[in-house]
Amino acid sequence: MAQDEMIELVIIGGSSGSLDAILKILPELRVDFAVPLIVVMHRNISSNSLLEEVLASRTHLKVVEAEEKEMITPGYIYIAPPDYHLLIEKDHTLSLDYSEKVNYSRPSIDVSFESAAEIYREKLACIILSGANADGTKGVVYASNVGSKIIIQDPAEAIVPFMPEQAIVQTSVNNVLSVKGIISFLNAL
Amino acid sequence: MTSTAGKIEWEEFENLLVDITDQYGYDFSQYSKASLQRRILSFYLKGKFGGYQDFKNRLFSDANFFMYFVEEVTVNVTEMFRDPHFYKGLREKILPILSTYPFIRIWHAGCSTGEEVYSMAILLKEANILHKSLLYATDLNPTVVESAKSGIFKVSSMQQYSENYISSGGQKDFSSYYRANYNLAKFDEELTSKMVFSTHNLVSDSSFNEFQLILCRNVLIYFEKKLQSRVLELFDKSLDNLGFLALGSKESIKFSSIASLYIPFDTKEKIWRKMK
Ligand SMILES: C[S@@+](CC[C@H](N)C(=O)[O-])C[C@H]1O[C@@H](n2cnc3c(N)ncnc32)[C@H](O)[C@@H]1O
Numbered sequence: 001m002a003q004d005e006m007i008e009l010v011i012i013g014g015s016s017g018s019l020d021a022i023l024k025i026l027p028e029l030r031v032d033f034a035v036p037l038i039v040v041m042h043r044n045i046s047s048n049s050l051l052e053e054v055l056a057s058r059t060h061l062k063v064v065e066a067e068e069k070e071m072i073t074p075g076y077i078y079i080a081p082p083d084y085h086l087l088i089e090k091d092h093t094l095s096l097d098y099s100e101k102v103n104y105s106r107p108s109i110d111v112s113f114e115s116a117a118e119i120y121r122e123k124l125a126c127i128i129l130s131g132a133n134a135d136g137t138k139g140v141v142y143a144s145n146v147g148s149k150i151i152i153q154d155p156a157e158a159i160v161p162f163m164p165e166q167a168i169v170q171t172s173v174n175n176v177l178s179v180k181g182i183i184s185f186l187n188a189l
Numbered sequence: 190m191t192s193t194a195g196k197i198e199w200e201e202f203e204n205l206l207v208d209i210t211d212q213y214g215y216d217f218s219q220y221s222k223a224s225l226q227r228r229i230l231s232f233y234l235k236g237k238f239g240g241y242q243d244f245k246n247r248l249f250s251d252a253n254f255f256m257y258f259v260e261e262v263t264v265n266v267t268e269m270f271r272d273p274h275f276y277k278g279l280r281e282k283i284l285p286i287l288s289t290y291p292f293i294r295i296w297h298a299g300c301s302t303g304e305e306v307y308s309m310a311i312l313l314k315e316a317n318i319l320h321k322s323l324l325y326a327t328d329l330n331p332t333v334v335e336s337a338k339s340g341i342f343k344v345s346s347m348q349q350y351s352e353n354y355i356s357s358g359g360q361k362d363f364s365s366y367y368r369a370n371y372n373l374a375k376f377d378e379e380l381t382s383k384m385v386f387s388t389h390n391l392v393s394d395s396s397f398n399e400f401q402l403i404l405c406r407n408v409l410i411y412f413e414k415k416l417q418s419r420v421l422e423l424f425d426k427s428l429d430n431l432g433f434l435a436l437g438s439k440e441s442i443k444f445s446s447i448a449s450l451y452i453p454f455d456t457k458e459k460i461w462r463k464m465k
Contacts, residue, residue, distance in 0.1 A: 067439065068221075068410050068439055081439065084439060087221075087223035087224055087227070090199065090222060095221045095223045095224055095410070097227075097264065097410065098264055098407050098410070099224065099266065100266055114227075115223050
């Protein structure tokens with residue numbers, strides 16, 4: 001099980017209802033929050049760049065759309081662009097991939113979680129938020145098997161509980177936290 | 190990749206790439222590893238081999254099987270008028286310039302199954318310049334090139350393509366460009382007659398002509414930086430002065446060696462113009 005102080009990357013996955021949680025979490029992050037954060041959210045292609053602007057207005061961290069070959073850097077929040085899978089390379093750079101959809105989703109949370117876990121292992125924290133899709137579950141299982149820290153949003157609190165529920169059922173993880181708990185966890189990193 | 194399926198060890202994965210280059214001459218060593226590894230693993234798992242050794246034996250003893258492997262581990266996903274605003278940019282900003290030339294040569298590098306090439310031919314036809322154009326369509330995979338040549342696509346995709354076409358500024362009835370037969374749509378011979386198809390490997394093959402426009406969309410994202418730069422140099426060699434280079438919406442020449450010779454022509458749509 002990962003020691004929290006070792007965490008070098010946090011990746012957040014969410015689908016419908018997750019924006020609400022993210023908008024609550026971001027403004028509460030410590031001013032000197034220094035762990036890079038990746039957000040993989042299912043989103044409408046036509047809603048395009050708006051998401052970055054919305055998130056940027058809630059945080060002092062730099063919010064950018066993930067670009068291919070970009071080095072993962074503390075102080076940044078990377079948003080997976082619509083219609084591409086986001087993967088992580090061994091040298092801690094980002095890669096984009098237009099492969100087939102996974103779980104009807106591109107970006108797929110499974111793809112990003114697995115890829116990040118493969119590289120960061122016990123230095124990774126995966127947070128799974130609200131959503132109506134089973135995407136993310138396989139990723140959580142994989143990540144937890146290689147020693148990554150898993151945090152699941154409390155389904156009782158999630159706007160759409162299916163995704164966190166699936167993650168709980170499919171894994172032995174019992175790290176179920178409210179948005180408040182997720183904020184405290186992040187600020188303690 | 191150990192025989193306990195489900196994982197690829199980096200070392201074994203890298204050895205596999207070296208062996209492939211040795212035996213078949215296809216060099217994937219400078220591809221972005223995360224995507225390639227994911228696809229090789231998923232190919233391996235789907236194939237239900239009796240272990241990793243069995244998979245390797247098959248791969249290195251059966252050339253046809255190897256070609257199938259190449260086709261599966263490279264990403265061939267494509268669409269007609271994908272990113273409609275890009276095609277709108279071509280229509281409104283690039284084609285009016287090209288139409289002043291006596292003869293237009295266009296290269297689609299990494300054309301996959303050809304949807305992009307047929308989209309371009311439709312734009313050229315609507316601009317009344319198809320007759321003086323030649324579209325060179327190349328890809329690494331012989332199978333997708335064959336498929337592109339046939340001009341046959343699934344009828345079930347036409348609804349989506351028609352919507353894309355309209356968003357790109359198309360004003361005709363999209364279905365007037367093909368004939369539907371059961372679940373297949375065959376595009377007009379007039380479009381195909383202006384296309385030249387060939388296999389071409391951007392890693393190892395050289396420049397073969399001079400073009401006024403080169404499109405290479407959603408191919409460079411699969412290459413590491415060094416290879417991206419080399420391929421961009423190949424395009425630079427193959428492009429006329431004042432020629433245009435169009436990349437995919439997430440790709441850029443920004444950090445490459447050719448950047449200083451080009452000006453951004455349409456930054457949003459990732460089109461550059463050669464200024465030398
Ligand atoms: C995702 S498709 C892009 C298709 C189309 N250009 C588009 O944007 O929709 C990528 C294509 O690049 C091809 N490709 C990959 N490596 C290549 C190489 N070394 N040389 C030429 N083509 C390559 C693949 O076979 C695949 O058909």
